[in-house]
Amino acid sequence: MSAASGVTSRAHPLWLAYILHRLSGLALALFLPLHFWVLSLAVTDPARLDGFLAMTEAGVVKLAEFALVFGLAVHMFGGLRLMAMEWLPWTPAQKTLAALAAAMSFLIACLFLMKAL
């Protein structure tokens, strides 16, 4: 379908929120088995686990951790957004307020975390 190939009708916030939610979910689904496997090393091969933990000092791993936290946060808020949108028959103004409240709490939590670190 040549018409579909030129579609630019997806460039709007709702669709971008959808694709961000979907991609972050896929990325987390790929990450989790690896994560559990590394954790299992604590029981099966502690020396190897220590090797992995030493890697967390590397800059690129720190960047990857940031991406992971971002992915988790984006996926969580994406899910909350979806549940609020589909299950609570709110007015658009209420939804904006709820999004603002969630963003503010996220910001405050991040500031708290940065202070703690």
Added chain:
Amino acid sequence: MPSDVLTVTIERSAGAQAAFEVPAYDNQTVLDVVSWVQQNADPTLSYRFACRVGMCGSCAMMVNGVPRWTCRTHISKVLKDGAVHIGPLRNLPVIKDLAVDMDPFFDKWVAAEGVHHGDRTRDDPIAPVDETSAARVNANAGIECINCSVCYAACDTVAGNPEYLGPAALQRAWTLLNDTKDEGRAAILDAVSGRGGCHNCHSMGSCTVYCPNELDPMSAIAGLKRETARSFFRRKS
């Protein structure tokens, strides 16, 4: 107008395209441009329109990759460097050039129970309608649908799942579900909770973003999701 001539690319049947030079006028709609091509450059071009005032829902096309009602879309708003690309509506079979087969769209309208379910005779009094009730507000929100299929063309879920009833049909079902004059509640909930029903919707929102009448099918579908879930749990208990 930046130039006196518009470069118009129109998709033809079997994947072909044709480019036309169309004179620019003030107050020119996309439909005017297509009509000029058909009347002056290529009489074999097929397209569909009727009212030209945004009421009949016949003239929707893909304009630069966006589904639009062409009779109410000024060409100046969609031109890119004096050029525009016009194609048939997405997600529907093409009959010829810009004319698509609307049958799947209307078949799904009926499949979603988008028909009147009356239980009164002409001798009964008309059901009273409370304009301020929450249900009536919900019903009113969707009644201006003109069946143009813009939402259906915008929807990626329709593109990925040919069984999906689509935003327009589901919005109609939601409207009737909230209409005190309609008695088809059980039939509607049954129709919209099946394989192609409302729970396929991923809330991507293209229907609501591109509806030319500024309706909100995405929220209507969310309403159906709530009602079908409620009726499911009620049946269980």
